[in-house]
Amino acid sequence: MATPAFDSSLLTRRSILAAAAGSLLLAGCGQQGERPDGESSASAPGNQDLVVGASLELTGRGAALGVPQQRALEITADALNKVGIPVGNLRRSVRLEVRDNRSDPREAARQVAELTRAGVQALVGGTLAETSTAMAEAAQKVKTPFLSVGFGDGIVLPLAARTFSYKLTPDAVDVARRLADLVESQRVRRVALLAAAGLHGDSGVRAVRSALRGTGVDLVRTVRLPATGQSFASAARRIATVEPDGVIVWGAAPDSGVAARELRRAEYTGPVLFDAGAVAEDTLGDANARAVEGAYAVHPACLGVTALTATSTTDLERRDFNYRYTQRYGASNTSAPYASDALQLIAASARMAASLDRGRLRAFLQTQVAEGIAGGYAFTPSRHGGMEPDSLAVYVVAQGAWRLYA
Structure with a gap:
């Protein structure tokens, strides 16, 4: 799977920003051992992986959303690791460190500190607003980039106290x-x-x-x-x-x-x-x-993106993600793509930063303009979330499935 890519068919605020960003967002990877520009790159030693920590609600009241996020992370990490992520002159692999926060904000905050001490370069998690808010506060203390997959506008506010946090869900x-x-x-x-x-x-x-x-x-x-x-x-x-x-x-x-x-x-x-x-x-x-x-x-x-309705690169990536999820778990899950986008954004930031330094990852996260599996993002230093408004659509439940309404 490519990292979230600019979809030129969308004439929106983020598409205009993405066009201005130019080659920074062309994050596709070549074959193993080749950089996208054709230069050779060696695989990094195992202790130089891009390590991403996840604190998710695998049990407790948030499990209905937390478990699909874990699955999405694993699917996306596997896809990225087929070719690796070019970071400087080395091609890195993604390594996930996943913890169950049991839907407990205090446990989620504790895990942020634990994962940072263990060497993660970025964090994903918190499907509940309470766990995400606790993680954002903890991530700020340890200066580790955090991408929230939770619902709640206060997760990344006030911005002055959330400079390391980004939210992927809609506002x-x-x-x-x-x-x-x-x-x-x-x-x-x-x-x-x-x-x-x-x-x-x-x-x-x-x-x-x-x-x-x-x-x-x-x-x-x-x-x-x-x-x-x-x-x-x-x-x-x-x-x-x-x-x-x-x-x-x-x-x-x-x-x-x-x-x-x-x-x-x-x-x-x-x-x-x-x-x-x-x-x-x-x-x-x-x-x-x-x-x-x-x-x-x-x-x-x-x-609901299918082979018949996929008309853009982004639609094809959505279809492929849903296919892989269904193949592995028996059915697709509509809430899963947020974590996939989070991991792709982290990988793209590492590529652009040519570094795994947490501060540099954060600096490039706040300039990310991308069209992901779930929707579009246009982060800026003054806006850390959420999803772009023009990514939203109306669905209706018909015969037990979500169908596009308008």
């Missing part, structure tokens, strides 16, 4: 704007918001309120869900009582599917609209299938 404000547009297009006039507990839900509440301001849509009630694993029945009934025309469920799997199920049990029959955190295989599981059929979601436009 809540961008997702909320697309949801607001969708609600208006559906002639929904009274909408309710059911938001998850914690930092991700906090971002959603702020973003939805802002996005609906000035529209013809009234936010008639906002209810916060209890912690994952507790009963959502009472929260769902409080939403159903006000008889909204539509309900926005803002939360990550597994909460999203459970919330939709409880809304239907509370006799709410209108449309359900999800944010990007819901788009995971767990949401479409058998227990939720009837409740989520017909539901909408705003998510990066990387779902």
